[in-house]
Amino acid sequence: MTKGMYEVLSNKRIAQDTYEMELSGDTSSLERPGQFINIKIEGLYLRRPISVCHSENGRLTIIYKVVGKGTGIMSKMEKGRMLDILCGLGNGFDISKGKGRRCAVIGGGVGVPPMYDTAKSLIEQGNEVTAILGFATKDAAFYIDEFEKLGVKTIVTTDDGSLGIKGFVTDGLKTTDCDYYFACGPEPMLKSLHRTGISGQLSFEERMGCGFGVCMGCTCETLVGYKRICKDGPVFESSEVTFDVKA
Amino acid sequence: MSRLETSLSGIKLKNPVIPASGTFGFGYEMADVYDLNILGGISLKGTTLEERFGNPTPRIAECENGLLNAIGLQNPGVEHVVKHELPKIRALYDGVLIANISGFSVDEYVKVACAFDNAPEIDILEINVSCPNVRHGGMAFGTDCAAAGEVTRAVKEKTHKPVYMKLSPNVTDIVPIARACEEAGADGITLINTLLGMVIDPKSGRPIVSTKMSGFSGPAIKPVALRMVYQVASAVRIPIIGVGGISCADDVIEFMSAGASAVQVGAHNLVEPFACPNIINELPVKMDEYGIENIKDIIGRSLAL
Structure with a gap:
């Protein structure tokens, strides 16, 4: 910091x-x-x-x-x-885990922005990348050209079908043969991605106090213990994440 | 002697500035941000007998000049803290380490206090009888004279280190509670913990924090905290650690004038990671401006005015 x-x-x-x-x-x-x-x-x-x-x-x-x-x-x-x-x-995405895999970068709404540099780094690492960008409507969509300019195959989904595929990012993912993903978006989106069983990394959002790990305001339960979203996250491996919380 | 030096129950502090419990983790988390050795002391994350997850999120909400929190005493439990956290922070920090202790029964307070009493890294035991964010216990012990006295007496009987009772402002009159602690043998008083507060989303009508009511801190509560330090300083002879909304050197000077021997900086650490070093650097400048030779000289000066 x-x-x-x-x-x-x-x-x-x-x-x-x-x-x-x-x-x-x-x-x-x-x-x-x-x-x-x-x-x-x-x-x-x-x-x-x-x-x-x-x-x-x-x-x-x-x-x-x-x-x-x-x-x-x-x-x-x-x-x-x-x-x-x-x-x-925060920790950010570990893009080295995407080496040699067919990677998707998946963003939902304001979860799209961090996927831009993630896609860029993956390309620089030699990956072929598919971007799946989900928005509520055509009016809410942004950065589609920017992703395409990176040389990324870009799939757009909208909830109402006003642009791209009608549906969610998981519907976009189905049309690809990606075997690993990097994702950021609202929790329901991350949950449904997690349910696909494909492995990847998920970036979470939470109300924070400090943002640098001292207040425990944004702690979540994971399969590997209690983690602070701001410091230990916001990115977690799909194998660490559970949406089945006790608290 | 340094101009900033002060003391708590005979223990020297290089300056009066201590990060408050719950706003500084176990201290070592901040070691890559600045040199911890500039701090007068560190009050460590509140610790209970067993590991606790705390409350569900959202645990945090903003309000005018402050915030609300309902962390709910998330901590890895005293055994883990003593074994793993204390050696880590002691290796990085040579100043005064304060263990902050919470419990759900008198017996639990005593057990946790004893574990820290036996830990060579710890200098002072701070007994939190004022957490508003846990059911059963916590604040209940700090809002009743008999209960506060009972916890104090029980801990004092089994421990050797100075015991500071951290009190709740959520009472009609803070003075009898502080007196009860003093009579039961407390070596000092820390005050205040957070005020019980609430924030509601005006659109949905839903309380923002998961526990609905939660602990209110930040600059907005400073006048309340200052008033209580003043009242308690007028009524007891044991030293006081003042805490509540402190965010600059002037605030430190106000609290010490009201009777605090040292202060804790809480909420401000969360919005300004350099809060404590900034205050410590600013103190001598303000002291020069006000003609204060040594910070110790002003402790309680407002009481006579």
Whole structure:
């Protein structure tokens, strides 16, 4: 984890309630795709954890959906604004586990962004990659071109069929011969992916206190013990995950 | 002597700043963020006899100038803590280590306290009779004079290290509880734990935290905490560790003026990982500004004003 000040380079709406923000600042603590940053927003007490979509030499891109006060304030931030950010949080995806496998990167809604750099890293590693991007509707869809530009076979699903396959990402996965996945999205999506029995890595979301492992605010039960989503996660192997919680 | 030095029951602290229990893990988690040895002390994650998962998520909600939490004393149990966590933190930290102890019966408090009393890494035993996030026990022991006295007496009988009772603000009058602890032999008082609070989603009407009610902390509670430290300092002779909404050097000076010998920084650690080093660096600057030679000199100065 590093802490620093980051400058907003751009902040624009790219889909329904969805914004892409580019920042400049120290990206040295970002070691893997799927890590996140924690942003201090003036006037709000807790920081806002947002996953990193793309990072490169002192620049990073995040994509967020306006769901409440914090993201509402963020959506109005202008170029040149300085932000206090904790960077390089969470474990991120271990893409080395995808070596020699037919990999799918699977994102649902605002779970799509971290899959961008994951796909990019997999390609750089020599993998052939299929992206499966799930959205509620056509209006909520974003980054399809960006994934295609990476040279990734891109399958889109929407809940209402207004774009791509009508259905969920699991319906998209069925049309491929992928034998390993990297996924981020809402819990019902992760649960149904987990049920396919195909192995992979799942990135979870939870309300957090600190974001760096000291408050135990985001602990979940796994098959390998109690884990903090922010520090031990947000990414867990499908073999570690259970959706059958006692607590 | 350093200007920032203070003491608790004869134990020297290089400065009065201690991360509060539950906001700093077992300490070593923060060792790659900054050098822990700058800290006056560390109050470790609350520990019970048996391992606990704690409450279901969501355990956290935000509010104006603060947050609510219902962690529910997640911890790996005292045996694991003594065997695995204490050596890890002691290898990295040479200051005062405070074990934070919770229980669901007097007997359980005593068992956990004894385990830490026998652990050479621990300097002070902090007995949490004020956790609002567990059913049966926790806060129940800290909201009743007889029960608070009973826990204090039972722990004191079986242990040798200084015993600090961490009290709940969720009482009509904090003074008789603090007095009951002092009379039962407590070496000091830590106050306050979180206030029982609530946040509801206005759209759905649903409480945000899984336990519905939970512990409220952060800058918003500072005036309440400060008032209680002041009241208790006026009523007891044993040292006080002040805690509640502290986030800058001025806050530390206020709490020590009200009668605290040291302070704990809680919620602020969660939003600002460098909270404690920032405060420690800022203290001498503020002391110069106010003409304070040594921080010890101001303990309780407001009581006479």
